Amino acid sequence: MTHETSDKTNIVPSGIDVSPLSDLYIHFCRQVLTRSLRTAALFPPDSHTFFLLCTNGGKVRLGRQQYNIEPDTILYAPARSAGSVIFRCPADTYVTVLSFSGTMAEEYLARAGFHMSSAAHLKDSLGEVRDLITRLTDIRYVTEANELMRTALLYQLFSVLTACNMQRSQKGSRAGEANDVDYLYFFLDYIRSHVDTVTIQALARAGGLSRTYVYRLFRKRYGMSPSDFILRYRMTLAAHKIQTTPESLKDIAAETGYQTYAGFSTAFQKYFHVLPTAAHRQQDIL
DSSP states (O other), rough: OOOOOOOOOOOTTTSOOOOTTSSSEEEEEEEEEEOOOGGGOOOOOTTTEEEEOOOOOOEEEEEEEEEEEEEEEEEEEOTTTTGEEEEEEOOOOOOEEEEOOOTTTHHHHHTTTTTSEEEEOOOOGGGHHHHHHHHHHHHOOHHHHOOOOOOEEEEEHHHHHHHHHHHHHHHHHTTOOOHHHHHHHHHHHHHTTTTOOOOOHHHHHTTTHHHHHHHHHHHHHHHHHHSHHHHHHHHHHHHHHHHHOOOOOOHHHHTTOSSSSHHOOOOOHHHSSHHHHHHHGGGOOO
């Protein structure tokens, strides 16, 4: 069985400068037919992998674990085990393969509900996930701006998967009883709705909790302070807007909570190691 890819291919060549200390980055994202998928040949060492089945279901074996997969399901294969995936699906089944690594990859996976090899049906989030995957596979050229865009899209994918996991946890809790997951899902929704003004004080006030308790919740769940979480959300949202919308940099700065463009530019450069103007100039390459 030979390995063939479809027209939608997205590969980072060996010459790309990706720091091993990056908290999250993509190796590749490609769409293939199951009949032409030889998984052992695809994955760099220590990479994590998502398999997204959209067209058909079937049986998938990962090591000793077998899954009966419905259409529109995402399967997670941990590092070192992705090459052992065996698909038993119809020949016309397309699978999107997303391989990634990073110092924080396991943390993001854990809060999205993927602790070990596992599968999850996307249900209400299918449209968002498909849209993000399409944008990833549509990026064909390796440039600094495109790598920034790929990383931003991967952050967004984890944001969607994390929200799905929180919703599942919330539905599983007893009626009328708020737990830590309930509060975190509420805070994530609040940050999305008030990205330009949100602060840790605002989160505490909206949730009826103390600042100390909110801080401990974020530290326990995400391994970072609420302020760092808010900064990450603002920066990835700004990067997405820069690459995909005609909005001015000044407007994007205001929408993501910065009163001056200078303050936004400094924060963006510190976070992504590139000026927003440099990313904006390369928008036509996407």
